[in-house]
Amino acid sequence: MSRLKLVFVLTVALFSSAKAQRVQLDSLILTLNSTDNDSLRVMLLNEIAFNNISINPIAAKDDVLIAYNAAKEINFLKGTARSLAVMGGVYWGFGNYEQALSHYLDALKEYQKLDDLKGRSDCLNNIGEVYKKLGEYQNSLDYLKHALSLKEKLYGVGGSPLSNSNLGELYTLMGQYESAEENYKIAIEGAKKLNDQRVLAYAYDGLGLIHFKQNNYSRAITYFELAVDARLKSEDVRGLSYVYTNLGRTYMALNQLDSSKLYFKRGLKSAESASASDVKINVLKYLSEVDSLNGDYAKAYFHYKKHAQLKDSVFNLDKSAQLARIQTEYETEILQKDNEAKQADVKQRNTMIIAVIMLLILTIALANAFYQQRTVQKQANKSLQSKSEQIVRQADELQKQSVKLQQMNDNLESSNQNLEEKIRQRTEQLREQNKILSDYAFFHAHELRAPVANILGLIELLKHSELPKKDLDIVTHLYTSTTELDKVIKNITTQVSGNGDIKALD
Incomplete structure (x- = not known):
């Protein structure tokens, strides 16, 4: 197929894709305007935003913010979770992966509360993809495998x-090409059964990258062209910018610089259409390299300067709004000058010119209103960010209190163990004392009382003997003392052999 025919086919395909995408969005918008159900409106706004991510990410962000606030207001948990997930996709589209990760993690928490297996698996997959973009491959692998297990x-x-397909891309980045190809082939087989052009595009693009890294450029181009076809069918403008960039890199490696530059320009156009700033940064760098290889150093400097400028300001919303306003003012000025130049020749079209001017004024008013709305949204976002930081601080404080409580519990447990040991030792001491007391009681009951009883018996014999009165008085006193001694011994024996406690003797 000649280059001219290829351009024609791609142009027709893009037009057809855009038309199909517009029909789907119009259908969602029509349904949104015809329903009064709050929950349904939230879900429709989320889907409109999701479909707009690759076409108009700024509009997508506005829609999903409205959906999120409405879902929170009516306590619609499923709508809240979906809004957070779509917001993650919006920031992904902007190339702001840190913000995308934050929203995907928040969405995952909501889906866990709902016990929504599909929502959880989708979020886990997206989190793995973000970590992949951030170069944290082990985290990416953990999340992607977890997502696959739920799938x-x-x-x-x-x-x-x-x-x-996502695992295949990760294994490619990790240099594990065999594992990557295996996963891509599984993905292609499954995607063909489901006629899932989006996944086919990912897998073909991935296989193309593997062959590119292995310097097998002809096979890489074959897979990249299959990916282009699938991207067009799936209406993925952002993904199309990736594939065009990969084709440009391949032709640059083959030193076919004209073809390389052609695909880089297409990639740049698709990236601009999808507001894919991260892709645009890379394309500008590659264009600078191609221009340098062609010896066109002026253009090389121009593209590299744009690359550096965009890289420095890619996520600065204030600058983006300012650039949009400057561009609008510039276009307005050009149109006004053009109208002034033609006034002499087109007086019969004065009515049309007035209508055009009124339209321009309306456009500027709408642009200003949009800018004001964006300012309010930024202030709201700052407020939300502040509240989020406050919640984080509170969570940290709770964590610290939890650690202190744990330490107190550990100390209490240690004290309990010490107390148990002391009780055991005290019990052992009491047991030993009881044994001693028991032996003591036995001694009093048998060893000591036996002689006393013998003495009492002898005294009884003496009392009945014919003794002088003086001696009999002595015997009587001896009997009284011995009786009292026996009573004391009995009392001690009773006290000791009672419950083991030593009590005051009577």
Whole structure:
């Protein structure tokens, strides 16, 4: 196919894709305008935002913020979770992966509360993809494998073609090409059964990258072209910018600089259409390299300067709004000058010119209103960020209190153990004392009282003997003392042999 025919086919395909996407969005908007159900309106706004991510991410962000606030107001947990997930996709589209990760993690918490297996698996997959973009491959692998395990619970063995494709891309980045190809082939097989063009595009693009890294450029181009076809069918403008960039890199490696530059320009156009700033940064860098190889150093400097400027300001919303306003003012000025130049020749079209001017004024008013709305939204976002930081601080304080409580529990447990040991020792001491007391009681009862009883018996004999009165008085006193001694011994024996406690003697 000649280059001219290829351009024609791609142009027609893009137009058809955009038209199909517009029809779907119009259908969602029509349904939104015809329902009074708050929950349904939240879900419709979320889907409109989701479909707008690759077409108009700024509009997508506005819609999903409205959906999120409405869901929170009516306590619609499922709508809240979906809004957070879509917001993650919006920031993904902007190339702001840190914000995307934050929203995906928040969405995962909501889906866990709902015990929504599909929502959890989708969030886990997206979190794994964000970590992949951030270069944290081990975290990415953990989340992607977890997502795949949940997908298998939902869909059976093999799980989801998308999960396999994502794993393939990760293994490619990790240099494990065999594992990558295996997962891509599983993804392609599953995607063909489901006619999932989006996953087919991911897998073909991934296989193309593997062959590119292995310097097998002809096969890489074959897979990239299959990816282009699938991206067009799935209406993925952002993804299309990736594939065009990969084709440009491949042709640059083959030193076919004209073809390389052609695809880089297409990638740049798609990235601008999808507001994919991260892709645009890379494309500008590659364009600078191609221009340098062509010896066109002026253009090389121009593209590299744009690359550096965009890289420095890519996520600065204030600058983005300012650039949009400057561009609008510039376009307005050009149109006004053009109208002034033609006034002499087109007086018969004065009515049309007035209508155009009124339209421009309305456009400027709408742009200003949009800017004001964006300012209010930024202030709200700052307030939300402040509340989020406050919650984080409170969570940290609770964590510290929890640690202190744990330490107190540990100390209490240690004290309890010491107390138990002391009780055991005291019990052992009491047991030993009881034994001694028992022996003592036995001694009094048998060893001591026996002689006393013998003495009492002898005294009885003496009392009945014919003794002088003086001696008999002595015997009587001896009997009284011995009787009292026996009574004391009995009392001691009774006290000691009672309950083991030493009591005051009577």
